[in-house]
Amino acid sequence: MRRTLAACCTGHFLVDFACAFLLFRALWGEADWNGLLLTYNFCAFAVQMPLGLLADRWERDGLTAAAGTAAVALAYGLADAPWLAVVLAGLGNAAFHVGGGLEVLSLSGDRGGPLGLFVSPGAVGLFLGSLLGKGRSFPLWLVPVLLLFAAGALLWARQERPKRAAGHLEPCPALPLLLLLAVVVLRSYVGMTLTFPWRGTGQWALLLTLGMALGKAAGGYLADRFGPRRTAVGSLTVSSALLLASSIPACGAAAVLCFNMTMPLTLWAAARRLPDARGFAFGLLTFGLFLGFLPAAFGAQALSGTAAAIWAAVSLLLLLPGLGRAVDK
16 A cells, blocks of 8 residues: 555656646747647546546556556657647646546545545645746756656556445435535635735745645545544634735645645545546546636636635535535544
């Protein structure tokens, strides 16, 4: 389990780093930049839903993750054909996330901690990939090499899906799944449009990125310790209160950390709702990430801390029924 989780977490960091690095090193400044970015995000997030359906039937999760990682490496060879590069990188990113997510879901049993740990490195990878991609010091050739090593590690660490115990699963009405989807859309929308006057691009931007990553990792482990419903109530209540004082850097960073604790909770709950289609469940919620990205892509106004606090409270009202009868400790 530890070997597989380590390979998936490392792969998550490198795949997101590589995609951001490719976009900003090779494609930033292209005349069709906005279209390229939209296409990449569609392939990377929206396509996870049909890929998840295929992965549910194929049951080769480690191989799917490794193939996606290798596809991102191959996209570096298409940098002179921007549209092909973003499509291949986006599809590779989607395949990695579906395969890696299913590996972790299968091996973590009823625990949310490993899932939170898996989703957390992506934010750091995106931040560093964007930052280094805008410069010229980090060697371009090194990124696909690292990706191919990561693909090999995923193949080495892959495991067969264990037989699933059937005694602790939630029923699957459509409404709870739609509520979980709505929570993800709101989290994505707030994350894309929330601005702080002190954010800038230096140490505070890094602090916010680390807050996102730590929040995702902590959310799963807190849910294992205190239960998902208590974790949801505590994290979103505190986040909403801190967002009202987000003009203070420490409060804003802590609010972002708490707000992101719900990510593993939504993925965990959706997987319990669809135990025989967990790849689809995973892809459905990542489709929500794409939907939340669209307002920012088309010029939505930036959110203030007060507006974000209201949306955090709304997220809690949607998340609790979406979690269903999750038993708190």
